[in-house]
Amino acid sequence: MFEAVRKLLADLTEDGKHPSRFEENDYRVAAAALLVHTAAIDGSISEPERTRLHEVIKQRFELDDEATDELVAEAIEADEQAIDLYHFTARLNRSLDEKGRARVVEMMWQIVFADGAATEFEDNLIWRAADLLHVPGEERIALRERVSGLKTQEEENN
Incomplete structure (x- = not known):
């Protein structure tokens, strides 16, 4: 009995790593x-970018703090393993409408605008x-104009 419980726990944790609530093909991981x-495109992630990243993911995907942290960790790992953008955009094209x-x-x-300005790399x-x-x-x-605040309210209403 003890051996069965130990095996179940080992299977669930995969060498101490907790199972993910996000599937490998989950569009949220790609996004x-x-x-x-x-x-990270401009060389480092600033504190305002890090904070905004957490806020945007939490809000858009309606996650709690723990799930947001987990998704960000999976996203960092996926980004580090990626060789191009196509892997992510292809998944998003299959999963999302226009x-x-x-x-x-x-x-x-x-x-991009979390730290106030866009670099040419970000553009x-x-x-x-x-x-x-x-x-x-x-x-x-x-x-871009709407997020950066370049567009006035009058322009947005037209």
Whole structure:
């Protein structure tokens, strides 16, 4: 009996690692990995970017703090193992509709502007990701303007 319980616990923890609540093909892992990549593209993740990353993931995916931390950890691991953006964008294209894919681009802009300004690396990353997600350039630019606060309320109402 004790051996069966020990084996069950070992199977569940896989060498001490707790089982993930996120499946390997979960679109949230792909989206979070793009956000992690966005935060790190300029060489380091600043504290405002780290805070915003946590906030955006928690809010958009309606997670508690523990699940958010777990998703961020999985996203970091996925980003470190990725060789390109296509792995993530292909999964998102299969899982999300047009509006959902645009929301991912918007979340990327939210991470970029967490520290106040966009670098050319961040601009280029989002341009490439939006293209792979089939988000038109006009929409990508409009999302950037809205997130950065460049658009006035009057322009948004028209």
